[in-house]
Amino acid sequence: MMAAQQLDLVFGALADPTRRAILARLAEGEATVNQLVTPFRLSQPTISKHLKVLEHAGLVSRGREAQFRPVRLEAAPLAAAEQWIGEYRRFWEASFERLDTLVQDMKRKENDHG
Amino acid sequence: MMAAQQLDLVFGALADPTRRAILARLAEGEATVNQLVTPFRLSQPTISKHLKVLEHAGLVSRGREAQFRPVRLEAAPLAAAEQWIGEYRRFWEASFERLDTLVQDMKRKENDHG
DNA sequence: CGTTTATATAGCTATGTAGAAATATAGCGA
DNA sequence: TCGCTATATTTCTACATAGCTATATAAACG
Numbered sequence: 001m002m003a004a005q006q007l008d009l010v011f012g013a014l015a016d017p018t019r020r021a022i023l024a025r026l027a028e029g030e031a032t033v034n035q036l037v038t039p040f041r042l043s044q045p046t047i048s049k050h051l052k053v054l055e056h057a058g059l060v061s062r063g064r065e066a067q068f069r070p071v072r073l074e075a076a077p078l079a080a081a082e083q084w085i086g087e088y089r090r091f092w093e094a095s096f097e098r099l100d101t102l103v104q105d106m107k108r109k110e111n112d113h114g
Numbered sequence: 115m116m117a118a119q120q121l122d123l124v125f126g127a128l129a130d131p132t133r134r135a136i137l138a139r140l141a142e143g144e145a146t147v148n149q150l151v152t153p154f155r156l157s158q159p160t161i162s163k164h165l166k167v168l169e170h171a172g173l174v175s176r177g178r179e180a181q182f183r184p185v186r187l188e189a190a191p192l193a194a195a196e197q198w199i200g201e202y203r204r205f206w207e208a209s210f211e212r213l214d215t216l217v218q219d220m221k222r223k224e225n226d227h228g
Numbered sequence: 229c230g231t232t233t234a235t236a237t238a239g240c241t242a243t244g245t246a247g248a249a250a251t252a253t254a255g256c257g258a
Numbered sequence: 259t260c261g262c263t264a265t266a267t268t269t270c271t272a273c274a275t276a277g278c279t280a281t282a283t284a285a286a287c288g
Contacts, residue, residue, distance in 0.1 A: 004131045015126035016246085017118045020198070027202065033265060046247055048266060053245090067255040067264045075205030082203075084134070085196045088141065091189030130276085147235060160277055162236060167275090181234045181285040 007084060009057035010077045018042065019050050023059065026073035033069060121198060123171040124191045132156065133164050137173060140187035147183060 013019055022036055037047045051071060054060040058077045063070040127133055136150055151161045165185060168174040172191045177184040 004134075007134070008129055008131060011125050012129035014199075015122055015129055017122060018246090020118075020121070023202070027205065034263090042246090043248060044265070045249085045267080049246075052266095069265065073202075073205055074209075075202045076209050078199050078202050079206040082196055082199045085128075085192050085199070088137070088187075088189045088192050089196075091141065091187055092193040095188075095190055132276090148233090156276090157278065158235070159237080159279085163276075166236095183235065 006058070006077065007081065010059065010081045013053050013057040013059055014081070016050070016053075018047075019054055022047075022050060022054065022071075023073060026060065026071060030063070030070045030072050033071065036071065120172070120191065121195065124173065124195045127167050127171040127173055128195070130164070130167075132161075133168055136161075136164060136168065136185075137187060140174065140185060144177075144184045144186050147185065150185065 018040060021040070025031060025036060025039070033044065033048060033051065036051070037044050040047065051060060051062075055062065059074055061072050061074050063072065132154060135154070139145060139150060139153070147158065147162060147165065150165070151158045154161065165174060165176075169176065173188055175186050175188050177186065
């Protein structure tokens, strides 16, 4: 099992929309810091700080090519996060079933009254 | 799709080990606030504050029975969080494949040298 | 009623974080 | 070497959060 502290870092990193957007961008491939800066109206240091948080959580890794430090997605920690959440699947599936039942009931009543 | 802000709240709530432990406890069934306090060496107000965070994220709901405010797990937001993470599954599966390949390579070399 | 029990709120401290601007570092290219 | 580009670091402000103690509310109980 992943250390609890690692989950703290991963979920903490995912709690920010800018960082989630950075990961989404990286899903399309490696990017330089400036490529990550442009779409957001945020300063370069701010993006660098977000990258440090992501790196600390193990969600990105950095290369080194001349004066560029390309950023790559590292998805492995997401597997652990998904696994943690997955332990609760039966609960939300149960509630969706209840929702289904409710919807069916409503439809049936509609027909009864139609 | 879930609003981005909702994901902020859910991932933010999951980023704390006390809150994850509270959810784990609630997976075994409804609990009162004091029942949630005892296993943690934290004060009751501290737990109440964590419960407020969880409630704000939609991960728990509160009942009202006499002077008790029983806490129930609400797993639905976890489905959205899992779905968000699930978009990246192909990336971690890819890296596990690479790991597999690596392990197989190592085993093969071991045999070559044994 | 007053007392006890369960929970919430207020107020505080310490720490963390998101953002900015300014500056430093590092590599490339003329 | 000089200057340009890419990125990191520093320093600041504003705000959020985890924890505490003390106190307030609210319902049950005697």
